[in-house]
Amino acid sequence: MDLVSFARGPALEVALAVFCLGVVWRIVGFALLRIRRNFNEPRNSLVKAIIGGVIATGSRSWPHSEFTVRTGAGEALGYGYHIGLFIVILAFAPHIAFFGSLFGVTWPALPNSVITIFSVLTFTLLLAVLFRRVTHRVLRMLSNFDDYFSWFITTLVIVTGLMATAHIGGPYQTILGLHILSFDALLVWFPFGKLMHAFYIFPSRAINGTLLSRKGAAS
Amino acid sequence: MSITATLSANLALEEARSPEARVAGAMRGFALEIGALSAFRMESCIHCGICADACHFYIATEDPQYTPIWKVEPFKQAYKRESSAFAPVFRWLGLKKKVTADELEHWQYLLFDSCNMCGRCSLICPMGIDVSALIEQARHAMFEAGLAPTELYEKAANQKRTGQPEDSAEPYRDKLLAIGREFGVEIPLDKSDVEVMLTVPRTDIEHYPKAVAALARVMQHLGVSCTFRSDGLVAENYGYYAGGKEWQRQISLRLIDEALACKAKLLIVPECGHAYTALRWEAADLYGKPLPFKVRHVTEFLAEQLQLGKLTLRTAETGATTFHDPCQLVRKGGVTNAPRTLMKAMGVELHEMKNHGAFSFCCGGGGGVVDIQRAAPLRYRAMENKLREVDDTGASTFITSCSDCRRTFDDARSHFNWEKTPRSLLELVADNLAGTAGNAA
Ligand code: SF4
Ligand code: SF4
Numbered sequence: 001m002d003l004v005s006f007a008r009g010p011a012l013e014v015a016l017a018v019f020c021l022g023v024v025w026r027i028v029g030f031a032l033l034r035i036r037r038n039f040n041e042p043r044n045s046l047v048k049a050i051i052g053g054v055i056a057t058g059s060r061s062w063p064h065s066e067f068t069v070r071t072g073a074g075e076a077l078g079y080g081y082h083i084g085l086f087i088v089i090l091a092f093a094p095h096i097a098f099f100g101s102l103f104g105v106t107w108p109a110l111p112n113s114v115i116t117i118f119s120v121l122t123f124t125l126l127l128a129v130l131f132r133r134v135t136h137r138v139l140r141m142l143s144n145f146d147d148y149f150s151w152f153i154t155t156l157v158i159v160t161g162l163m164a165t166a167h168i169g170g171p172y173q174t175i176l177g178l179h180i181l182s183f184d185a186l187l188v189w190f191p192f193g194k195l196m197h198a199f200y201i202f203p204s205r206a207i208n209g210t211l212l213s214r215k216g217a218a219s
Numbered sequence: 220m221s222i223t224a225t226l227s228a229n230l231a232l233e234e235a236r237s238p239e240a241r242v243a244g245a246m247r248g249f250a251l252e253i254g255a256l257s258a259f260r261m262e263s264c265i266h267c268g269i270c271a272d273a274c275h276f277y278i279a280t281e282d283p284q285y286t287p288i289w290k291v292e293p294f295k296q297a298y299k300r301e302s303s304a305f306a307p308v309f310r311w312l313g314l315k316k317k318v319t320a321d322e323l324e325h326w327q328y329l330l331f332d333s334c335n336m337c338g339r340c341s342l343i344c345p346m347g348i349d350v351s352a353l354i355e356q357a358r359h360a361m362f363e364a365g366l367a368p369t370e371l372y373e374k375a376a377n378q379k380r381t382g383q384p385e386d387s388a389e390p391y392r393d394k395l396l397a398i399g400r401e402f403g404v405e406i407p408l409d410k411s412d413v414e415v416m417l418t419v420p421r422t423d424i425e426h427y428p429k430a431v432a433a434l435a436r437v438m439q440h441l442g443v444s445c446t447f448r449s450d451g452l453v454a455e456n457y458g459y460y461a462g463g464k465e466w467q468r469q470i471s472l473r474l475i476d477e478a479l480a481c482k483a484k485l486l487i488v489p490e491c492g493h494a495y496t497a498l499r500w501e502a503a504d505l506y507g508k509p510l511p512f513k514v515r516h517v518t519e520f521l522a523e524q525l526q527l528g529k530l531t532l533r534t535a536e537t538g539a540t541t542f543h544d545p546c547q548l549v550r551k552g553g554v555t556n557a558p559r560t561l562m563k564a565m566g567v568e569l570h571e572m573k574n575h576g577a578f579s580f581c582c583g584g585g586g587g588v589v590d591i592q593r594a595a596p597l598r599y600r601a602m603e604n605k606l607r608e609v610d611d612t613g614a615s616t617f618i619t620s621c622s623d624c625r626r627t628f629d630d631a632r633s634h635f636n637w638e639k640t641p642r643s644l645l646e647l648v649a650d651n652l653a654g655t656a657g658n659a660a
Contacts, residue, residue: 025304025305026262026304026305028304029258029303029304029305030255030258030259030262030304031255033253033254033255033258033302034254034255035254035255035256036254036256036504037504038504039503039504039506039507039508039509039510040499040500040501040502040503040504040509040510041503041509041510041513041514043553056347057347060344060345060346060347061345063269063343063345064342064343064578066574066578067272067273067342067343070272070278071269071272071343074267074268074269075269075345078267078345136268137281137283138268138271138277138283138286138289139266139267139268140283141283141284141286141289142266142268142283142286142288142289143266144266144314145314146266146314147266191305192305192308194265194266196262197263197265197346200259200262200263200346201263201345201346201347203259204259204260204263204346204347204348205346205347206347207256207259207347208260208341208347208348208349209347211256211349212341212349215500215551215552215553216552216553216554216555217338217550217551217552217553217577218342218549218550218553218555218576218577218578219342219347
């Protein structure tokens with residue numbers, strides 16, 4: 001079995017299994033903890049509170065105007081590489097073919113040259129994000145292994161992908177194999193670290209937004 | 220044993236505990252208390268650091284340790300190490316270290332001295348995390364570890380035992396009656412079968428007696444059947460500040476019992492922000508069932524009376540005016556419109572601050588910080604921006620609706636030689652009741 005077949009075959013299967021079980025276990029972990037009941041008299045009805053939660057789910061996508069001067073640039077940087085990642089993951093023809101083999105659905109792709117531009121941009125933004133993390137006094141203090149490793153594994157997937165499409169760094173099959181293996185590694189790491197925020201972000205905004213709206217508090 | 224002696228003995232007991240026992244106590248308290256919601260909040264943090272930009276302590280100092288989520292770092296670490304879904308993996312890989320006694324000691328400054336529990340950070344997090352809720356929980360653990368600041372601990376202990384946070388030469392009940400005599404207003408006391416039970420901030424009793432008289436006067440004017448209760452006078456809850464959850468419960472119970480005894484259908488929280496949080500949002504949860512009466516802030520109650528047509532106000536000659544939104548009432552409590560409704564009814568020419576309403580900066584004294592002596596220098600630094608915002612409105616009159624905020628601003632007057640005098644919205648209402656002589660209180 002060559003490297004690509006291994007990465008696409010057994011390695012991917014194991015990675016997907018770890019990913020699925022890990023994600024489920026991490027979510028079940030909360031369910032095992034106590035859920036406290038609220039006995040205080042709500043200011044707003046449940047419906048109004050839930051609407052507040054829905055609004056917060058959307059509105060937290062960008063800081064309230066009171067905060068934009070201080071935080072707008074940092075958030076824009078975050079958006080930049082997230083959008084780049086989404087485009088590269090979802091609009092590159094070989095990726096679409098891969099998803100097609102997994103889920104049985106495909107969609108139109110962007111031209112390879114456009115994907116290459118987005119990949120380079122995304123990689124550049126990821127470098128900027130790392131630079132910011134190690135130089136910004138707050139980010140440096142907050143950062144731990146999870147932050148750096150999650151950055152590393154994401155960047156590794158992008159870099160090996162770029163190398164494979166540009167045919168640099170070694171035989172195409174080897175680099176492609178490494179690219180897929182790095183993706184497998186990302187799947188394995190996913191449930192253990194902060195990449196889980198992909199699953200948490202909307203429920204977190206919705207739950208906290210609902211609880212604040214229940215009190216009529218700002219969200 | 221006298222109260223003071225018991226208190227000293229308790230404090231000595233805390234001091235006698237080994238640092239390790241303190242850490243174990245704190246972490247146990249935290250682990251026991253952590254529910255699914257807090258766990259979820261902690262797990263959701265992506266370490267983006269954005270919450271720092273909401274906190275006045277960080278904005279004033281640019282010191283990263285004042286980043287809101289960092290204030291719960293040891294607890295986040297402990298949770299991940301002890302009870303998260305992958306706790307064994309974290310322990311095995313050594314990714315989450317045990318929290319040391321030294322660390323926890325240092326965190327006392329971060330959780331108490333440099334946090335007003337104002338909730339501004341909870342509005343900025345892109346993950347929607349309610350950071351101040353986590354801080355409140357971390358304070359509980361600090362209390363369990365004997366690491367609540369002495370000033371807050373002592374006041375909470377006193378209040379739990381006597382109903383008063385501080386000993387006073389004259390009991391508050393007598394002071395209350397004296398205030399009534401001084402301002403010529405009848406103080407309804409220890410009545411039964413009333414509609415409304417009134418409470419009073421000890422800050423008003425000690426510093427702003429006119430506000431106490433204003434409350435009695437307004438209620439008398441409205442003809443509401445109401446009473447203060449000798450055994451449930453003080454609105455503040457130092458158990459809440461100190462992080463002593465059980466003490467907070469007992470202090471709340473004192474008021475709940477009194478409200479039940481006088482059969483009140485409504486308990487009015489006076490001009491005190493954190494008392495509102497403690498009674499409106501937390502008392503029922505600590506009581507374990509819904510309260511058999513409603514809880515409203517005095518400005519909410521008055522705005523409602525206004526809308527019902529039961530209260531009419533005269534135009535108040537305040538000139539250009541600005542209003543400080545107390546965090547616990549407005550941002551965290553949702554009492555945003557009521558004070559503005561009252562001001563509008565008095566024709567107040569309101570000039571809002573740059574950050575107002577839900578986004579208002581804390582006065583710097585909330586969360587018990589104004590009571591912590593050693594926190595004063597940092598508090599003053601964090602306050603400077605707020606004072607600038609007040610000044611920038613160009614207003615000559617400065618109003619608020621929380622006596623602790625008022626005290627904090629008053630303190631700033633002497634510290635900074637600041638020329639504004641914080642005034643009470645309740646007093647302004649009492650001075651402008653239609654059909655009265657005005658300024659009588
Ligand atoms: S609650 Fe207020 S004082 Fe405390 S960390 Fe958040 S913004 Fe800062
Ligand atoms: S803003 Fe929210 S996600 Fe970002 S560091 Fe603060 S608590 Fe964590």
